[in-house]
Amino acid sequence: MNRFSRQVILQGFGLEGQRKLQASSVLVVGAGGLxxxxxxxxxxxxVGRIGIVDGDxxxxxxxxxxVLYGEQDLGKNKAEVAAAYFQKKYRDIKWEIFPEVLExxxxxxxxxxxxxxxxGSDNFPTRYxxxxxxxxxxxPLVFGAIYQHEGQVSVFNWGKNSANYRDLYPEMPAASEIPNCSETGVLGVLPGIIGNLMALEAIKVLTGYGKPLANKVLFFNSLNSQSYEVELSPRPESSLQSxxxxxxxxxxxxxxxxxxxxQVSWEEVMGKMNSNIAxxxxxxxxEKPELNCTGLWKIPMSVLSEKQDFLAHSEEILLFCQSGVRSLKAAQTLISVFPDKKISSIKGGMNALKKS
Structure with a gap:
């Protein structure tokens, strides 16, 4: 008896469903809470072949x-750590690792x-x-999102006349409308619940077993453990926005x-440093490698809110991190504090500089 025996004996799933999974491939965007x-x-x-893309x-x-990471993994790339964990656990899956930002x-x-x-991304630009x-x-796209105590799950772009994310949220939100997870918080169990529901929807789409959440959005509230579904239809006006x-x-x-x-490139940044630019x-x-240049400030994301006053006298602020993920979040934070300053994130971070 193999490790899939309990699935194979499930009525309606059977050996055919298992063979479909083993012949299928899934790309997981974001190896975070979802x-x-x-x-x-x-x-x-x-699932026979799984790709993981995450530059954080x-x-x-x-x-x-x-839940795939521990204290021993701090500072390591999430896609690489996740794949290493599974490669030790299962020998029958092909893992493909992309330690970079999807752009x-x-x-x-x-x-x-x-x-x-x-x-499983945690920001609106990547979702769109x-x-x-x-x-x-x-x-086909399996979507999930969380905010404080609520989670959402849906299946987009599957089958005929299927809705997509822009039918749910036609307009890209303004910076002032975007919630900050580091400020609003989340109980760790909620993304676990939503992430499992996303895996379930993926399995249904890949095997044809069950009814996926196409043209529906499932909402789950962790405070009262209640859920409900909302019907979603394709909107012709939404498609014009994409x-x-x-x-x-x-x-x-x-x-x-x-x-x-x-976002700016390293090519745009080089030679631009002066006393008015932070x-x-x-x-x-x-974190390595170190970078030495004119006007450099080392202010880790973890203490940025406490140290942001040091940047008050700079006319322009350029931020970078290892991959470009944290610097985008830092830029969004500083824009709310210094709305009149020119603030940019360096695309791709140090990873992009090493490639250039």
């Missing part, structure tokens, strides 16, 4: 909900190679980008459109 539990069960049920590093504040330049290459995309890419490529070609998608700045954060490294103090 991605970790989803990965645990996608691997356990036997494990932080101490992640550990209450991102307009790599979305087509990453997403096109998989049967289904599971979006993943959605738009899946629409252009005709890929890019119609890859050229149009690649020309969009999703971070600027959603969060009001401008060049801020928001990585932790022990």
């Amino acid at each position: 991605g970790c539990p989803a990965l645990l069960y996608l691997a356990a049920v036997g 590093q494990v932080d101490l504040s992640n550990l209450n909900r991102q 307009t330049g790599n979305a087509k290459e990453l997403i096109s190679g998989y049967d289904l995309i599971l979006d 980008l993943v959605n738009d890419a899946c629409v252009l490529l005709g890929k 890019p119609q070609t890859w050229e149009a998608l690649e020309s969009l700045d999703y971070a600027l459109a959603c969060e009001g954060v401008k 060049f801020v490294d928001v990585r932790e103090l022990d």
